Amino acid sequence: MRAFAVPEGSTALSEMEFPTPTPQGTEVLLRVSRSGVCHTDTHLRAGYYDLGRRGKLRLTDRGVPYPLTMGHEVVGVVEAAGPDVEGVALGSTRLVYPWIGCGECAACLAGRENACPAGRNLGVARPGGYADRILVPHPRYLLDIGDLDPDWAATMACSGLTAYGAVSKVLPLPPDSPVVVIGVGGVGLTAVATLHALGHRAVCAVDREEGNLAVARGLGASTSVAVTGDDLAGDVRKAVGAPVVAVIDFVNNEQTASAAFEVLAKGGTMVQVGLFGGELTIPTALLALKMVTVQGSFVGTLSELHEVLELAEQGRIPRIPVIAGELDLEGVTDSLDRLAAGGVAGRIVLSSA
The missing domain is CATH 3.40.50.720 (NAD(P)-binding Rossmann-like Domain)
Incomplete structure (x- = not known):
């Protein structure tokens, strides 16, 4: 499969080919149709967070693997599923909840996977949506967007969820x-x-x-x-x-x-x-x-994402401006550069051909 990834030690994205995964167990493979661009990805591309006098928190020290396929605001079409998957039809369109935990710690068992100390977030610790395919570990992370515009729906996996999680506090x-x-x-x-x-x-x-x-x-x-x-x-x-x-x-x-x-x-x-x-x-x-x-405040829970979608479906959340782009190497690179420069009024969402 094709992906637009950051090699280790570089900030320049490259187009790379990886084997297309075959879903096992509860895994679901989706063909990516929309991928939102988040400012967090500019830090992932840089490879570190600024800690002031403490220096830099390097993402490789946190276990983030490179080359890294970023992208965590994903809407896709279900293309294949493992033998243990139930309730998700092939060909259906789904929004992906990317903030996935280990599934075993106290935070995960309490439904707070975004607070997991060993998070396996898509687009960070696992390959994300700047690609033509994405593998999701369980169908519970796939949400039906109904009649919502998929461009707008994609932004809810991070932009909408992060805002809602912060406002709720x-x-x-x-x-x-x-x-x-x-x-x-x-x-x-x-x-x-x-x-x-x-x-x-x-x-x-x-x-x-x-x-x-x-x-x-x-x-x-x-x-x-x-x-x-x-x-x-x-x-x-x-x-x-x-x-x-x-x-x-x-x-x-x-x-x-x-x-x-x-x-x-x-x-x-x-x-x-x-x-x-x-x-x-x-x-x-x-x-x-x-x-x-x-x-x-870091993003939000899976249950909160369901609440965000419900508010959107009820027409209670006005749509923010969505800036369209192409899901290709130039589109991803230019979008990250624009975000890093500042002044983007809304959310950039890339679409596959």
Whole structure:
């Protein structure tokens, strides 16, 4: 099968041929029809995460194999199935849940496979959707998208799920209590739309790009802040005009994380989602005095993805902009370059020929 993979020690993708897997046991093979492009893949291509003064967290040290076929927002057509597979018809179209755990630890047994310490995520630890085929270990990870547009449905495996998982960590709140969303690219826009869909009226969108902010206002943001200077916290306070009960940070670098902590009201919550890197230094006494909650959020559970699809099918989540591209070497490379440069208002979704 054909894949667009990152070789070890390189950031340049290559077109590679691998044996097409034959499904065994409960495995299901799908022909990839859509593959969304996520900013996480820019870090996977680079081969590390920035840990500030601690240096770089190299993905090979975490067991990520190279050459790496990335891509974790996948819609495909079921092409073959192992002898133990039930309930999935050949030729059916399915969305893939990629955040797969070991299946044996406490987190997995509690239905929180995304928190598994030995995760086997598709597009990270296993080959993903920047290819013409993808092998999924069990049919429970395949979701029926019904009449949803497959371009939009593909984004729900990460963009939609990550936004929903983060929003769920701050709600319920009084509808007019200010919530700040920092970084309104594809995932942040989905968070704004999700907050609005769930009845929250006071949402402040923060971004460097006015185009992203305009889209965010159209999706339900009640106010917005363009990042132009060094006093992000002051700019947010001025725009919101009230203490902030929650901040969801889809950038999560030193500037945004520090600002998130500074604008929180007493008892507030900051949810850190982005992987841009760096470190956060805060006065320990203020953690106690302000009774602040600082929480990391990584994608979401399989049950939460079902909830996201249900909201979409009910028409309760506005569709974010989807930018079409070709699932080929040039399409994957150009899309990752665009994301790394910033300013993509929406989600890029690649389609196979």
